Amino acid sequence: xxxxxxxxxxxxxxxVRRLLLGLVTLVVVSMVIFAATELLPGNAAxxxxxxxxxxxxxxxxxxxxxLNQPFYxxxxxxxSGVLSGHLGHSLVDGRPVSSLLSNRIVNxxxxxxxxxxxxxxxxxxxxxxxxxxxxxxxxEVLGVVTLTLAALPEFVIAIGLVILFATVVFQVLPPVSxxxxxxxxxxxxxxxxxxxxxxILATIPYTIRMLRASAIEVLESDYVAMARLKxxxxxxxxxxxxxxxxxxxxxxxxxxxxxxxAGGVVLVEYVFNYPGIGQAFVDAVSNRDAPVVQxxxxxLAGFYVVMNLCADLAAVLLSARTRTSLQ
Amino acid sequence: xTGTVGMRNVADGSEALAVAPALPRVRRRRPPEVVxxxxxxxxxxxxxxxxxxxxxxxGFAVVGPFVAxxxxxxxxxxxxxxxxxxxxxGTDALGRSVLSRLLAGGWVILLxxxxxxxxxxxxxxxxxxxxxxxxxxxxxxxxxxxxxILSFPPLILGLLLVSVVGPKLWxxxxxxxxxxxxxxxxxxxxxxxxxxxxxxxxxxEAIGVPTWRIMGGEILPNITSQVLVEFGLRLTWxxxxxxxxxxxxxxxxxxxxxxxxxxxxxLVGLSVNPWGVIGPVIMIALLTVGINFxxxxxxxxxxxxxxxxxxxx
Numbered sequence: 001x002x003x004x005x006x007x008x009x010x011x012x013x014x015x016v017r018r019l020l021l022g023l024v025t026l027v028v029v030s031m032v033i034f035a036a037t038e039l040l041p042g043n044a045a046x047x048x049x050x051x052x053x054x055x056x057x058x059x060x061x062x063x064x065x066x067l068n069q070p071f072y073x074x075x076x077x078x079x080s081g082v083l084s085g086h087l088g089h090s091l092v093d094g095r096p097v098s099s100l101l102s103n104r105i106v107n108x109x110x111x112x113x114x115x116x117x118x119x120x121x122x123x124x125x126x127x128x129x130x131x132x133x134x135x136x137x138x139x140e141v142l143g144v145v146t147l148t149l150a151a152l153p154e155f156v157i158a159i160g161l162v163i164l165f166a167t168v169v170f171q172v173l174p175p176v177s178x179x180x181x182x183x184x185x186x187x188x189x190x191x192x193x194x195x196x197x198x199x200i201l202a203t204i205p206y207t208i209r210m211l212r213a214s215a216i217e218v219l220e221s222d223y224v225a226m227a228r229l230k231x232x233x234x235x236x237x238x239x240x241x242x243x244x245x246x247x248x249x250x251x252x253x254x255x256x257x258x259x260x261x262a263g264g265v266v267l268v269e270y271v272f273n274y275p276g277i278g279q280a281f282v283d284a285v286s287n288r289d290a291p292v293v294q295x296x297x298x299x300l301a302g303f304y305v306v307m308n309l310c311a312d313l314a315a316v317l318l319s320a321r322t323r324t325s326l327q
Numbered sequence: 328x329t330g331t332v333g334m335r336n337v338a339d340g341s342e343a344l345a346v347a348p349a350l351p352r353v354r355r356r357r358p359p360e361v362v363x364x365x366x367x368x369x370x371x372x373x374x375x376x377x378x379x380x381x382x383x384x385x386g387f388a389v390v391g392p393f394v395a396x397x398x399x400x401x402x403x404x405x406x407x408x409x410x411x412x413x414x415x416x417g418t419d420a421l422g423r424s425v426l427s428r429l430l431a432g433g434w435v436i437l438l439x440x441x442x443x444x445x446x447x448x449x450x451x452x453x454x455x456x457x458x459x460x461x462x463x464x465x466x467x468x469x470x471x472x473x474x475x476i477l478s479f480p481p482l483i484l485g486l487l488l489v490s491v492v493g494p495k496l497w498x499x500x501x502x503x504x505x506x507x508x509x510x511x512x513x514x515x516x517x518x519x520x521x522x523x524x525x526x527x528x529x530x531x532e533a534i535g536v537p538t539w540r541i542m543g544g545e546i547l548p549n550i551t552s553q554v555l556v557e558f559g560l561r562l563t564w565x566x567x568x569x570x571x572x573x574x575x576x577x578x579x580x581x582x583x584x585x586x587x588x589x590x591x592x593x594l595v596g597l598s599v600n601p602w603g604v605i606g607p608v609i610m611i612a613l614l615t616v617g618i619n620f621x622x623x624x625x626x627x628x629x630x631x632x633x634x635x636x637x638x639x640x
Contacts (some may be wrong), residue, residue, distance in 0.1 A: 025478050028478075029479070036493055147373075151613055151616040151620075152616065153570055155571055160612070163604065163605060163608070262480050263480025268482070288490055297479075297486075300480065301483055308478075
């Protein structure tokens, strides 16, 4: 019936539905963030004026910040501001949040993109290698290594690297990544090495395991067995069968890695004193600077939601099996 | 294999007594599936290593506070003095004994991690089990609203709550537990749905066994090992998250000793007395890696048992 109404294939319907769901999720996430930070009455006014203020001043400040208005009006003011790029002013130094963030977003994106690109390449290579040599000793060793890395919290990996390469054992790399103000981190690539390596090590164990599993599934399938029986060379099997069939999970993995990095940058930037949005987020949480916390939580969670959405869509659109089941 | 367990349960019920003699003989006291899984897991070297590590770290963290001497909050020497006969691992940023603080600073992270994982997996498993039974509008609503939690990276969720309430341990435990609920719910629901389709559950339903007894007596025993795997995974993450949050300074507040915050406190003195950082880093790493090894062993033996029962018919 729906097809007749709008002449869309079931696949297109699936995509539209999934996109709408993603949009709804984003709106709900923004509501949760706003509610969480604003529901305590007088919080922001109290935070600006401190504890020694008079009730009259507090009331005036509440009026100025529109805290006396009902929740949905406040939310709408904030949300429409976000949509038009006005993120409010920091409670700590009164600067607009957007000016606070512009360079930091570039810095964080640099980390995420670099770690995502290198991490994906390593995962594909190691995952395929492991799958092709499954059961051999190197595969077993890689299994233990990924299991170990998967268990370690990001900051433990980061500090382990600092101990190894920047302070106690060797002193070859800078232990902190302090970027001169006004510059972006790309200007000093040496500072990027340890944060990027940390993020890569924190995310690849999952992706290597996912790719290894999906490649093994292909390798043990009937059509690969058939190809082997026909005498197709194993190189050709990898190129013709394994890679194309592992493609959906690869793209899915890239999107998932990027989404995990949204959480990972927070700790890594904090450890290395790297001037990105993650570090700003921790500072804002310490200072209970609500407008900055709201903006950054929205950016980080929004990135996470969008990347998860991409992963879902990629998994469905690129894999022949699910695509045909929807048609 | 698991099917016979359910058959026996039905045969014990009074309604089915007449049918019982016709059933093939089943061994009377078969150990529950969890025990079988645990025994198999323990045959793997990885599980044994993991268990050894975890026993060591837990023992260290539990016995530690009682043997820590000098007291972890007292000054034992100059700040960042190196290892000596008195202070085996040297002193920290304020001149307190690193070893004492290491001994006394583990149990909170451990306890909070276990509580968060227990609450999260418990509530998640209960919701997942209910959702697997009748998926009505109400369950759909519960699951969808919980999915909103999954739209936050766990650390961001914890930090968001801390920014409102302030750094409180109970809040961190609650945030981590809350984040575990939807993920566990999904896993348990999908596993329970599979068990639900089996004959013995259908039979129990047909002869009118109350729903809560089917869930508790038929489905739950058959998914215990999967829930156990989920618990292991989430325990690893819980400890990692709680350690991360206390590293950021939002966990147990100083001057109380805490592995996570110790790392932050002593980071500036890393090149003078590295033990103040290396000690807690190693303990946290051992704990999470050990638990993950055990979980992996259990997961492997669960998969093995499922494969065998599939092959057997």
